[in-house]
Amino acid sequence: MEHKGILVVVSGFAGAGKGTLMKNLIDTYDEYALSVSATSRQPRKGEVEGEHYFFKTREEFEEMIKNGELLEHAQYVGNYYGTPRAFVEEKLREGLDVILEIEVQGALQVKKLFPNSVLIFVMPPSAAELEKRLSGRGTETEEVINKRMHRAIVESAGIEKYNYVVINDDVKTCTEVLHGMIQAAKLTPKRQATFIKEVREDLRKMVKDIDD
Ligand code: 5GP
Numbered sequence: 001m002e003h004k005g006i007l008v009v010v011s012g013f014a015g016a017g018k019g020t021l022m023k024n025l026i027d028t029y030d031e032y033a034l035s036v037s038a039t040s041r042q043p044r045k046g047e048v049e050g051e052h053y054f055f056k057t058r059e060e061f062e063e064m065i066k067n068g069e070l071l072e073h074a075q076y077v078g079n080y081y082g083t084p085r086a087f088v089e090e091k092l093r094e095g096l097d098v099i100l101e102i103e104v105q106g107a108l109q110v111k112k113l114f115p116n117s118v119l120i121f122v123m124p125p126s127a128a129e130l131e132k133r134l135s136g137r138g139t140e141t142e143e144v145i146n147k148r149m150h151r152a153i154v155e156s157a158g159i160e161k162y163n164y165v166v167i168n169d170d171v172k173t174c175t176e177v178l179h180g181m182i183q184a185a186k187l188t189p190k191r192q193a194t195f196i197k198e199v200r201e202d203l204r205k206m207v208k209d210i211d212d
Helices: 018-028 058-066 085-094 104-113 127-136 142-156 171-185 193-211
Strands: 007-012 032-034 037-039 053-055 070-076 079-084 097-101 118-123 164-167
Touching: 007 018, 007 104, 007 171, 018 032, 018 097, 018 171, 037 058, 058 070, 058 079, 070 085, 070 104, 079 085, 079 104, 085 097, 097 104, 104 118, 118 171, 127 142, 164 171
Parallel strands: 007 097, 007 118, 032 097, 037 053, 118 164
Antiparallel strands: 037 079, 070 079
């Protein structure tokens, strides 16, 4: 069986509950590494440098782009967001599955770079539930909430480019479903090509031995 890690891209509208879901996935299973993004947006209350994000000025972020330190990057609601390349490459080499929680433009860049990556889109159970969750968070102004609802409409146009959709109504169930999707994605014939080749070759050798 192939043991090299798979790159998992998780997107979803702001307020779909991705953050909680990712945390639960990482806490439940030990084969996943969660990438920490860089961003030029201001930290929210309770956010920790290096844990939730690497917080950068716009100038520092642009320097990272210039130096090729980011695997992908995009602008979202006026701020830069990007995935530091080194961590992802290191963890994949170690055989861990790396999770990127990023928005649609970045996800599609990753799909181009890593065609074997698996793209999963987290949906809320309904539009009304999404609005409720966005308002309930209490950390954003009405203007930002409205911008994110509008952005959700725009992003929903990209959903068909993803491999799977998962509906986040119950975190525990959703975590199990997500884990199942990732494991299934690792077992496609394309990803198991080396293993399949090995078994075929061994079989041929064995049959030849019998013929001799
Ligand atoms: P927030 O500001 O709410 O933490 O994140 C806003 C959006 O940026 C979310 O959709 C989140 O998934 C996305 N995002 C976070 N990190 C990255 C990243 O490294 N690259 C890209 N393209 N999007 C990101």
